[in-house]
Amino acid sequence: MEAADWMLGREEQLVAELCHLLPPSPTTTRSCGSTAPGLSLTTAASGRGGRQRGSRKRVRDNVKLLQAADDDLHDAATNAKHLRCSKTSRKRQQTTSTVWVTTVPDFDGYQWRKYGQKQIEGAQYTRSYYRCTNSTDQGCLAKRTVQRNDDDGGADVEGGGGSAAWYTVTYISEHTCKSIESAAAPVILETTTVRANHELQPPAAEHDHAAVVAAAGSCASTGSMATSSSSSDIITAWSSTSGADPSSYHRNEQHDDFRQHLLAGDGDYWDMYRQYSHTTTQAAISAVGLFEEMALTGPIRSPVHIAANSWMDDLLLNGLFVSSLAASDIQM
DNA sequence: ATAATTTGACCGTT
DNA sequence: AACGGTCAAATTAT
Numbered sequence: 001m002e003a004a005d006w007m008l009g010r011e012e013q014l015v016a017e018l019c020h021l022l023p024p025s026p027t028t029t030r031s032c033g034s035t036a037p038g039l040s041l042t043t044a045a046s047g048r049g050g051r052q053r054g055s056r057k058r059v060r061d062n063v064k065l066l067q068a069a070d071d072d073l074h075d076a077a078t079n080a081k082h083l084r085c086s087k088t089s090r091k092r093q094q095t096t097s098t099v100w101v102t103t104v105p106d107f108d109g110y111q112w113r114k115y116g117q118k119q120i121e122g123a124q125y126t127r128s129y130y131r132c133t134n135s136t137d138q139g140c141l142a143k144r145t146v147q148r149n150d151d152d153g154g155a156d157v158e159g160g161g162g163s164a165a166w167y168t169v170t171y172i173s174e175h176t177c178k179s180i181e182s183a184a185a186p187v188i189l190e191t192t193t194v195r196a197n198h199e200l201q202p203p204a205a206e207h208d209h210a211a212v213v214a215a216a217g218s219c220a221s222t223g224s225m226a227t228s229s230s231s232s233d234i235i236t237a238w239s240s241t242s243g244a245d246p247s248s249y250h251r252n253e254q255h256d257d258f259r260q261h262l263l264a265g266d267g268d269y270w271d272m273y274r275q276y277s278h279t280t281t282q283a284a285i286s287a288v289g290l291f292e293e294m295a296l297t298g299p300i301r302s303p304v305h306i307a308a309n310s311w312m313d314d315l316l317l318n319g320l321f322v323s324s325l326a327a328s329d330i331q332m
Numbered sequence: 333a334t335a336a337t338t339t340g341a342c343c344g345t346t
Numbered sequence: 347a348a349c350g351g352t353c354a355a356a357t358t359a360t
Contacts, residue, residue: 131352314344
């Protein structure tokens with residue numbers, strides 16, 4: 001409710017311009033049942049009420065969870081289940097996408113209302129369930145889940161102490177409400193975008209995450225851009241300088257500059273890119289590929305928006321969004 | 333007063 | 347029966 005003003009104004013113009021550039025985009029349905037969805041987050045927040053109705057009927061539900069959690073907190077994190085895109089069950093086919101973030105954006109153009117929270121299996125943090133605020137009014141089916149992942153090791157940043165926390169955000173179903181069209185989502189100027197070209201599997205994706213972190217970490221503290229390659233297809237890492245606070249979403253000069261070149265079809269971006277890049281040429285190449293695409297469609301915006309236009313389905317599908325990574329944050 | 337959260341109970345699936 | 351997602355009363359924020 002409060003984070004709407006910060007980026008309007010100037011961005012509005014850009015957004016308007018982009019609307020022209022953005023392709024009609026048919027909703028491409030991907031194999032394996034997953035498609036690009038929407039993404040965003042609101043900072044969950046502070047404290048509010050609770051309740052305590054009294055039936056002792058099923059207290060065991062959560063009690064046992066606690067016990068189990070005490071017993072083994074380790075192996076659960078390392079070994080998990082497999083969520084393969086297995087069966088094409090005739091279940092309700094709803095689009096789903098998962099994203100990993102280190103910080104949770106406060107505003108993405110949509111409003112979410114929390115409707116539940118749960119302690120999950122071997123997770124050390126609870127999972128929160130949100131649904132679009134327009135679910136009642138407009139019957140919007142969009143939902144989202146946010147869960148903080150286990151902090152392994154938990155190294156802190158040098159100076160100010162940022163926790164190496166990262167979250168898994170899952171978006172289910174696309175918005176059917178009228179929110180985006182009218183109120184454009186803010187443009188993400190500082191974000192690290194990575195792509196993993198395989199199934200999204202917590203355990204399997206772990207090494208990818210490490211690479212991502214490594215890549216982003218190399219430039220995070222400077223607010224520049226960098227890329228990296230790994231077993232999977234990491235497209236690019238675009239770092240930022242600070243936290244999730246909207247007020248800290250200051251535009252990065254380099255980004256601005258860089259983006260201008262991109263939008264202008266300048267072609268100079270390669271050099272700029274190399275200049276900012278700290279890693280391999282190969283990685284840079286793939287990154288350029290993305291940027292070229294960006295040049296055609298515009299800067300990366302809120303994942304929600306992206307999903308709405310499905311112009312980057314493949315890239316975002318099972319991809320990673322890592323923002324505001326601190327350099328020495330993570331070691332793997 | 334209305335809107336948004338919290339949180340244990342419910343409940344449908346594995 | 348264990349899990350995970352959702353409901354909804356209770357409670358807090360605006």
